[in-house]
Amino acid sequence: MKKLTELEIIESVKKGNHGDFALLIDIYKDRAFTLLKKMLKNEMDAEEALQDSFLKVFNSLSDFRAESKFSTWFYRVVYNTALTIISSKKRKIIMEMSSVDDHYDLGDDDKIYSETENYHEYIFKLVDKLPVRNALVIILFYIDGLSLNEISKVLGISLVNTKVLLHRSRNALRDLVFKHNYQEVLL
Amino acid sequence: MKNLTDEMLNKLIDNELNTTEIDELHKLIKNNDELLSRTKAHQMVDSVLKNLKIENAPENTTELIMGKITKSILYKDRKNGFFKFIIGSFVVTLFLVIGFVFSSANAGQENSGTQFDGIRNFMLEFLSNLSIPINNEILSIVTSALTVIILISGYFIVEQHKSFKQKLNRIL
Numbered sequence: 001m002k003k004l005t006e007l008e009i010i011e012s013v014k015k016g017n018h019g020d021f022a023l024l025i026d027i028y029k030d031r032a033f034t035l036l037k038k039m040l041k042n043e044m045d046a047e048e049a050l051q052d053s054f055l056k057v058f059n060s061l062s063d064f065r066a067e068s069k070f071s072t073w074f075y076r077v078v079y080n081t082a083l084t085i086i087s088s089k090k091r092k093i094i095m096e097m098s099s100v101d102d103h104y105d106l107g108d109d110d111k112i113y114s115e116t117e118n119y120h121e122y123i124f125k126l127v128d129k130l131p132v133r134n135a136l137v138i139i140l141f142y143i144d145g146l147s148l149n150e151i152s153k154v155l156g157i158s159l160v161n162t163k164v165l166l167h168r169s170r171n172a173l174r175d176l177v178f179k180h181n182y183q184e185v186l187l
Numbered sequence: 188m189k190n191l192t193d194e195m196l197n198k199l200i201d202n203e204l205n206t207t208e209i210d211e212l213h214k215l216i217k218n219n220d221e222l223l224s225r226t227k228a229h230q231m232v233d234s235v236l237k238n239l240k241i242e243n244a245p246e247n248t249t250e251l252i253m254g255k256i257t258k259s260i261l262y263k264d265r266k267n268g269f270f271k272f273i274i275g276s277f278v279v280t281l282f283l284v285i286g287f288v289f290s291s292a293n294a295g296q297e298n299s300g301t302q303f304d305g306i307r308n309f310m311l312e313f314l315s316n317l318s319i320p321i322n323n324e325i326l327s328i329v330t331s332a333l334t335v336i337i338l339i340s341g342y343f344i345v346e347q348h349k350s351f352k353q354k355l356n357r358i359l
Contacts, residue, residue, distance in 0.1 A: 033243070124239065170233065170236075171193045174196075174232045
């Protein structure tokens with residue numbers, strides 16, 4: 001069976017082959033779920049938001065004109081869906097997302113350090129401790145392979161601020177890796 | 188490049204340094220163990236992040252979402268179909284009533300005592316107010332038009348039903 005490209009799937013769904021939308025779900029469900037879980041910090045909410053996001057994407061697929069990458073448009077929908085849930089539940093996360101310039105502290109990393117067996121695990125756990133928007137930039141950049149320009153469109157912030165978020169996140173993680181001399185493994 | 192800044196380290200990772208800058212950076216870290224360690228730590232973070240784990244969505248996610256989509260499509264179609272059916276029925280009924288009134292008027296027969304008398308009298312009064320001259324020729328034209336409209340409506344209802352069934356098969 002011929003493997004359809006993303007755009008071919010979208011065109012097929014637009015023509016009325018609604019069953020092909022399942023192919024798009026299979027491509028994006030895990031990555032979108034990772035993003036939502038990071039934003040909502042709750043598995044149940046992430047599942048609900050994931051379903052809502054795909055329904056919104058399906059219902060407004062006719063509006064997608066392929067002027068931008070589908071992934072950028074898709075993650076924008078996912079991001080906005082999560083924001084709606086956050087604002088409805090008035091979580092403290094919204095405070096964390098208010099400003100790029102907010103100072104943040106990764107807290108008691110010694111506890112994480114003592115609980116982890118290797119530097120991979122240590123860094124993964126630290127990513128969970130990052131402020132939401134910083135973590136989102138990391139996920140979209142490293143997991144989804146979006147460019148900084150695309151990430152800025154998804155998050156609705158400037159390119160400069162997106163770059164600042166990525167660099168600060170890396171710097172913060174590096175400082176902790178350096179603190180525990182994990183880099184010695186590479187030397 | 189006299190000092191190794193965070194910006195430089197990020198540029199190094201993002202391959203944004205030119206060859207001259209890379210050479211200078213190598214010279215700097217070659218003579219300074221701490222700078223070398225910081226650079227390695229930065230590269231380590233980047234390398235680990237590239238292998239960041241994707242969390243798996245629950246197993247039946249695709250089926251759940253497709254189920255919801257199917258439901259929403261069927262609901263929309265039913266809603267549209269029902270609306271069209273109501274409008275169609277209303278129009279057909281209206282034409283039938285008018286046709287009945289015309290035919291009764293043309294026959295010129297007394298139908299006193301039938302239950303349609305009230306409607307017929309009301310319609311005749313209404314039409315006479317509009318000063319529409321009614322004769323056999325007009326009546327034939329109206330009746331023919333009504334027949335055509337009913338046939339066309341029937342055709343569209345059948346076609347709509349067919350397309351709905353096709354859509355249902357495509358989804359399922």
